[in-house]
């Protein structure tokens with residue numbers, strides 16, 4: 084099959100792009116690595132999170148909020164096409180604070196975030212201990228208060244990943260694992276993509292290779308200087324549902340396990356779980372919800388986030404090789420709906436919308452002061 | 454279901470399962486003690502309430518969950534049987550309770 088578009092990378096970002104393109108009738112080829120690949124998509128915390136996004140770039144706040152607004156429709160589409168319920172829920176989310184200083188800092192942060200010119204007004208409430216306890220009866224005495232935003236939610240991200248692959252299969256997307264791309268050439272208005280598996284050609288390409296984008300982007304005149312940022316997660320045994328809202332760092336999955344996370348460290352490609360970090364995470368979680376103290380942790384893992392220099396997504400079309408797009412971000416669960424339903428149609432139409440121009444990788448090339 | 458290998462020296466240990474008095478040997482895990490007493494089901498799944506019992510006997514499958522002395526979701530195959538243990542069926546999901 085000759086594809087119209089080749090998507091490089093079959094994680095959440097590439098799968099969402101492939102899905103969005105296939106829905107519009109494009110013939111799509113996805114080239115991915117094998118099972119041993121570093122994939123943030125199978126190790127994440129599964130939040131569809133909005134309240135703290137976009138300090139320094141209000142457009143990112145709006146983009147995240149926009150995605151969260153479309154998430155319910157997106158989940159319904161996937162359920163209809165695949166029969167898989169990805170368990171999207173949007174009861175609102177809490178950022179719990181364990182001291183007065185934290186409470187003050189968080190409150191000031193969200194005020195400044197929303198005071199940025201052009202920032203969307205995302206609803207939120209500042210709650211004291213009693214206010215939080217009304218919604219989360221199991222909090223401990225150390226919880227001083229919280230920021231609650233009804234815009235936040237969560238999902239089962241492994242089911243999401245699976246649903247996307249099933250939906251893509253049904254729509255005729257060709258998925259080829261064990262196809263590491265080593266070279267891309269643009270020629271005759273199209274692209275020749277090569278690796279030790281052979282080669283593929285298409286008129287358009289989407290670079291969605293997560294951390295691999297740093298290497299691939301320069302091959303087609305794009306910039307994606309992403310680096311790994313380590314995140315660690317703990318999960319407990321499955322227990323009866325008691326947390327009916329997600330927190331930024333604690334959530335109970337639909338299957339009953341309580342996840343605790345999600346540290347941000349600068350640790351290169353080292354994905355070994357380190358004790359001090361997870362003990363701090365567990366300690367905070369137990370102060371937030373003392374009943375966690377008696378539960379068994381059954382697994383811990385760590386994985387690499389895909390981080391750009393300023394933490395915001397990179398979306399761009401190449402100037403020197405038109406038809407080549409790069410799509411990369413560190414919150415691919417939250418942004419899944421936006422990628423599939425907003426960004427993919429723009430790629431299909433051949434041009435990214437003006438309001439996304441702020442996300443171009445060109446922003447990392449501010450001329451050096453003399 | 455299972456028959457013990459001859460092991461005359463091991464001390465007998467008494468315990469209860471869902472209130473019924475039973476005996477097994479020192480060195481048995483809780484899961485082994487149940488199996489040796491012909492008890493093949495020890496929990497009901499949280500999703501559908503289906504009966505399940507010890508399977509892998511090495512800590513991987515979580516099929517052997519029981520409540521031991523009031524603490525739920527313990528892996529019977531990883532806990533050594535002690536004199537007087539009160540073992541109960543793990544019926545559905547464990548409830549997290551404040552300490």
Ligand SMILES: Cc1cc2nc3c(=O)[nH]c(=O)nc-3n(C[C@H](O)[C@H](O)[C@H](O)COP(=O)(O)OP(=O)(O)OC[C@H]3O[C@@H](n4cnc5c(N)ncnc54)[C@H](O)[C@@H]3O)c2cc1C
Nearest residue numbers: 092094096116120124127128130264293295314415416417
């Ligand atoms: C601990 C942790 C917690 C997180 N929590 C959240 C959260 O709560 N909410 C949220 O929205 N996001 C969260 N994220 C981020 C989210 O998981 C990622 O944004 C998302 O999974 C990134 O998807 P991706 O497809 O870009 O990258 P990946 O999943 O890494 O996929 C990239 C794919 O590209 C392939 N690839 C790479 N190079 C090549 C090449 N040369 N040729 C072919 N294929 C290639 C790889 O094999 C891989 O399959 C979290 C991440 C981590 C690590």
Ligand code: FES
Nearest residue numbers: 508510515517530
């Ligand atoms: S029998 Fe498998 S974990 Fe105990």
